Amino acid sequence: AQSVAQPEDQVNVAEGNPLTVKCTYSVSGNPYLFWYVQYPNRGLQFLLKYITGDNLVKGSYGFEAEFNKSQTSFHLKKPSALVSDSALYFCAVRGVSGRDDKIIFGKGTRLHILP
Amino acid sequence: DAGVIQSPRHEVTEMGQEVTLRCKPISGHDYLFWYRQTMMRGLELLIYFNNNVPIDDSGMPEDRFSAKMPNASFSTLKIQPSEPRDSAVYFCASSLLAGGPHTQYFGPGTRLTVL
Numbered sequence: 001a002q003s004v005a006q007p008e009d010q011v012n013v014a015e016g017n018p019l020t021v022k023c024t025y026s027v028s029g030n031p032y033l034f035w036y037v038q039y040p041n042r043g044l045q046f047l048l049k050y051i052t053g054d055n056l057v058k059g060s061y062g063f064e065a066e067f068n069k070s071q072t073s074f075h076l077k078k079p080s081a082l083v084s085d086s087a088l089y090f091c092a093v094r095g096v097s098g099r100d101d102k103i104i105f106g107k108g109t110r111l112h113i114l115p
Numbered sequence: 116d117a118g119v120i121q122s123p124r125h126e127v128t129e130m131g132q133e134v135t136l137r138c139k140p141i142s143g144h145d146y147l148f149w150y151r152q153t154m155m156r157g158l159e160l161l162i163y164f165n166n167n168v169p170i171d172d173s174g175m176p177e178d179r180f181s182a183k184m185p186n187a188s189f190s191t192l193k194i195q196p197s198e199p200r201d202s203a204v205y206f207c208a209s210s211l212l213a214g215g216p217h218t219q220y221f222g223p224g225t226r227l228t229v230l
Contacts, residue, residue, distance in 0.1 A: 032216045043119070043206055043221035044158075051216040090158065102171070103219060107157040 002027045006106035013081045018097060021076040021109045023091030024070045034092040034103065035065055035075040050074060061085070073086050081113045119222035127228045133195040136225045140209030142197050144160055148208040148219060149182055149192050158206075164190065197229045 003026045013019040025031055032051060036044040048059025055067045065076045076089060091106040128134055140147045146165040148207040162172040167184040175182070179198070184190040194201055204226050207217040 019167070036221075041223075041226075042221045043151060044208075046218050046220065049216060102160060103165070105158045 002093055002095050002104045004091050004104050004106040006091055006109045008090075008109050009107075010110045010112060011043040012112045012114060015083055016064055016080050019078050019081045019085070019111065019113070021089050021091075021111060023076065023106060024072050025074060025091070025105045026072060027093055027095040031074075032094045033065070033067060033096075035059065035063070035074075035076050036090045036092065036105075037061075037090040038090065038108070040087075047076070047089075083113045083115050086111055086113045119209055119220055120169070121205075121222035121225050123225060124223060125226045125228075127230065128197055129230050130198055132229075133193065134197045134201075134229075136192040136205050136227070137223055138190045138192070138222060139158035139205030140190070140207070141194075141220055144211050144220075145187075146195070146210045146212065146217075146219075147184060147190050149190070150206040150208065150211075150221075152204045152206060153202075160224060161192070194227075196217045197227075199229045202227055202229050 005024045007022055031109050034049045035046045037047050047063050048057050048065055050067045058064045063078050065074055067068040067074050088108045088110050092103045092107045094103045120136045145166050149161040151159045151161055158168045159174055163170055163184045164184045180194055181190045204224045206224045208220050208221045210217045210219045
C-alpha cells in the first residue's frame with residue numbers, strides 16, 4: 001500500500017535561513033511525488049512534482065525538492081526563507097505502476113518563518 | 116480559468132439539518148475529488164468521480180453522506196442529517212486525468228460548522 005510520512009508537525013526557521021520540510025514515502029515500484037502548500041483559509045496549491053529524470057525539481061515561489069530513491073525521500077527546500085512562506089505544507093505520492101487514481105497525502109507540516 | 120469553485124465558503128447549521136456543498140470543477144477536467152480536512156484526521160479522500168461516474172466512495176464515512184455529479188460542470192456533497200462531528204473543511208479538487216503525474220487542483224473549500 002502507498003503511504004507518505006511527514007515526520008515533523010511544525011518547523012521553525014528564521015527569515016533568510018535555508019529551510020527543509022521532510023517527506024518520506026512508500027510505494028510499490030516508482031513514485032510520482034507532489035508538494036502542495038496551504039495558506040490560511042485557502043485550498044491546497046500545487047508547488048511542484050517529481051515524475052522522472054533529474055532528482056532536483058524546481059517549483060513555484062523559489063521552492064525545490066530533491067528526490068532520493070535510496071532513502072525514499074522527497075524533501076522540500078528553499079535557500080532563503082521568507083515570512084510569507086509560513087503555511088501548511090503537504091507531501092503526496094502516487095505509484096507509477098498499477099491503476100490507482102488516488103493521491104495519498106501526508107498529514108502536513110506547519111512551517112513557521114520567524115521575522 | 117477561474118479554477119475550482121466551491122460554494123458556500125462557510126456554512127453554519129444545526130445538528131439534524133441537511134447540508135449541501137457545491138463544486139464546479141475546472142472546465143475540461145474529467146476527474147473530481149471530494150476531500151475532508153480536520154485537525155485530528157488531516158486530509159481524507161471521501162469520493163471521486165470520472166466522467167461524472169463515482170469510482171471510489173470507500174472514504175465516505177457513513178450513509179448520511181452522499182455525492183452526485185449530474186454533469187461535467189457540477190457536483191454536490193450532501194450530509195443528511197448533519198452532526199457536530201461533521202464539522203470540518205470540505206475541499207473539492209479536479210484533474211485532467213487521474214493516475215500518473217496528473218496534478219489535482221483544489222478549490223478554496225467550504226468550512227462547515229454543525230452546532
